[in-house]
Amino acid sequence: MQKYSIFSLIKNAFSNHQNWDVAWRDPVPKKEYDAIIIGGGGHGLATAYYLAKEHKITNIAILEKGWIGGGNVGRNTTILRSNYMWDANGLFYEYGMKLWESLSQELNYNVMYSPRGIINLAHSDAQLNTYARRGNSMRLNGIDAVMLSQKELKKMIPFADFSETARFPIFGALMQPRGGTARHDAVAWGYARQADSMGVDIIQHCEVTGFDVKNGKIQGVETSRGNIKTKKVGMCVAGSTSLLAEKLNMKLPIESHVLQACVSEPVKPFLDHVVTFGAGHFYCSQSDKGEMVMGGDLDGYNSYAQRGNLPTLQHVLSEGVAMFPNLSRLKMLRTWGGIMDMSMDGSPVIDKSHIEGLYLNFGWCYGGFKAIPVSGWTFAYTIAQDRPHELNSQFKLNRFNTGNLIDEKGVGTKTWVG
């Protein structure tokens, strides 16, 4: 594989950039693979990459119905963080943060990791107390967390509404300085390029239409491009998980919902951090191009439509204007929606299933993007070793039955319980 560097850039400039190698091949599916990953999004690509790199399983196919990176990995607000209180989440996402920190070097692809800090605003003394508790829990798990006073915040985010007449006055904040953003497409493309270079077949426009299961064991998959044999199948299909599970007569504890995001017209730099509103569900950051990247709540009803409705956007943006009044002067450039696999406790599942050789990865709710490296890393371990790694040992499929929920926020599929 051609290494990307300043020298290769200069060299290719002389030939008008006509001679770059393709970043990944477009192979014809083989008759049999050691493992098949369904879904060529961030999680699927990362899983294949770590299977090849960490576990030396390279005879793998990634089957993608559309094109790689065309789903939620291209539709999110690119936020990275590990500011969780429960150990199951904190330790898992913190391992992910460590992977993010060296990801550009590891993939030889600039994922534009930007540790600009994520600030959670508090609007009451009670909220500050709960944030302090969360911050302390984070620090006990070795995650960076600092409390910010109103005075400090005024210097950091001067355009926020600090007036005493604000509907939700700002009392202070919890910040994770290492949190931040990354370039979402680059993450998909970087993983795809490296996985491909190790021999992984990335097969696009290939839809899985059925499974071949005999005596409780996976034998292969049926696809729109023919049947493929394999002993191990990993499913990373986010909002479409229920549809595939239905083909196996499995019912899963998730609902698919549409989550919208939007960007404004580009403006001069005015926000250096990721900021979340504490009195509702709104978060924003400013992209390198100058657009304000914003998101908030689900539309609130089951959907596979990848587009939402205006009332939710209006609600979300009114929260934004309450936080940064000058946002009201901006025009929106684009809005879009992605289909979230909303689990019933708000936490994901990375586990084996009752079918031997079938592994499940779903339930990412609002936060699938930041989890890409660690989800891929732990899912690859689970597939290769046929057992969960310690990091994902609590993200069990049967936790709803046993009562071991990971209810970090106390919200699941419903937006109004919070």
Next chain:
Amino acid sequence: MLEIKCPFCGKRSQNEFSYGGDASIKRPELGKEISDKEWDDFVYFRKNPRGKHAEFWHHVAGCRQWFKVLRSTSTHEIFKTAKINEEL
């Protein structure tokens, strides 16, 4: 914007309603001994189809009645609404 026809008030905008999810869910009978599995199904497992979906909605900023809606989850088209004790 969805326009939802409340069986009591007629067509109103989505803003007046709140969503209640899968309308096929029935609470286990009071006083009946049931297994953990059945409780698990009742509390955590919902239908999640792409296409026609029977669901509960609540006219929370109107008559405050719960009712049923048959809606497509892929196009958001609403085919039919019915009172809670009626069949869709």
